[in-house]
Amino acid sequence: MASSTPSPNGILLVDKPQGFTSHDAVARVRRSAGTRKVGHAGTLDPMATGLLIMGLGASTRLLTFIVGLSKEYIATIRLGSSSTTDDAEGELLGHAPAAQLQLVSEDAIAAGILTLTGDIEQVPSTFSAIKVDGKRAYDLARSGEQVELKSRAVSIYAFEILTVVRGEVDGHGFIDIDVRVECSSGTYIRALARDLGFKLGVGGHLTALRRTRIGNFHVQDAVTIEQLESAPVLMTPADVARGIFPAINLNETQALELSQGKKVRLDGYPDSADPVAAIGPEDRLVGLITVKKQLSRVVVNFPAETESS
Numbered sequence: 001m002a003s004s005t006p007s008p009n010g011i012l013l014v015d016k017p018q019g020f021t022s023h024d025a026v027a028r029v030r031r032s033a034g035t036r037k038v039g040h041a042g043t044l045d046p047m048a049t050g051l052l053i054m055g056l057g058a059s060t061r062l063l064t065f066i067v068g069l070s071k072e073y074i075a076t077i078r079l080g081s082s083s084t085t086d087d088a089e090g091e092l093l094g095h096a097p098a099a100q101l102q103l104v105s106e107d108a109i110a111a112g113i114l115t116l117t118g119d120i121e122q123v124p125s126t127f128s129a130i131k132v133d134g135k136r137a138y139d140l141a142r143s144g145e146q147v148e149l150k151s152r153a154v155s156i157y158a159f160e161i162l163t164v165v166r167g168e169v170d171g172h173g174f175i176d177i178d179v180r181v182e183c184s185s186g187t188y189i190r191a192l193a194r195d196l197g198f199k200l201g202v203g204g205h206l207t208a209l210r211r212t213r214i215g216n217f218h219v220q221d222a223v224t225i226e227q228l229e230s231a232p233v234l235m236t237p238a239d240v241a242r243g244i245f246p247a248i249n250l251n252e253t254q255a256l257e258l259s260q261g262k263k264v265r266l267d268g269y270p271d272s273a274d275p276v277a278a279i280g281p282e283d284r285l286v287g288l289i290t291v292k293k294q295l296s297r298v299v300v301n302f303p304a305e306t307e308s309s
Contacts, residue, residue, distance in 0.1 A: 045209070073180070080204075252280070
């Protein structure tokens with residue numbers, strides 16, 4: 001009897017185009033890889049472009065640990081008007097008078113950005129995927145319900161002005177600011193645009209957003225949606241885990257015992273409450289472990305599967 005082809009197992013970096021939902025991208029990867037077991041680490045709005053990290057097969061177990069990594073974005077904030085969704089997808093809520101916009105100097109913009117840098121409290125956008133009483137906030141907002149989301153602590157590691165351009169469209173003035181933002185997971189760049197406009201008294205919303213980095217994974221290493229048709233090579237679970245966690249190499253006996261859920265003695269290895277990648281022979285990711293008193297404790301194990309397409 002012919003042996004069945006192992007399912008693809010690994011991590012794929014995809015550069016999502018504008019107009020595509022994250023779900024659309026998952027569906028495309030499922031079709032090109034020939035597997036249903038595909039997930040992603042962190043949604044991007046349809047308006048946004050850039051890095052989506054996809055997990056296939058057993059590597060979907062790694063996505064839990066990738067979601068919480070820091071992120072980098074390039075964005076355009078338009079001052080002079082707010083929108084219902086805090087981005088260009090929503091309806092505009094009026095325009096600031098030209099005289100008011102003229103009072104917004106580059107120094108004032110820089111000062112406003114400084115107040116939104118560091119550890120801050122942020123109220124997420126009403127049109128977000130956050131659940132309220134089991135329902136998505138954007139579904140409640142679209143149905144006309146009043147949605148009040150609680151503020152949350154986020155960290156803005158960098159909020160850098162790249163360019164400032166003043167212009168006019170349909171008789172209304174605006175100020176477009178291209179920015180680079182490095183931030184913690186859970187940060188809403190739309191909310192930064194909204195809050196900057198509020199602080200400057202002229203309103204603000206996001207008109208462009210591109211995610212360029214998640215942790216140590218960069219969009220320049222990603223494939224386009226079109227390139228998915230040529231079955232791109234996946235990053236192996238071991239390589240991905242080494243990029244996120246410290247790693248320890250196991251011999252064949254240790255790898256077998258760990259895969260069976262047993263505690264493995266790791267002589268000389270220091271205690272670690274944070275996950276450590278346990279790499280077995282043939283560069284196979286056996287599991288993520290913690291270490292206490294030179295004994296392993298399994299956080300999650302990874303079954304032996306083909307690790308690249």
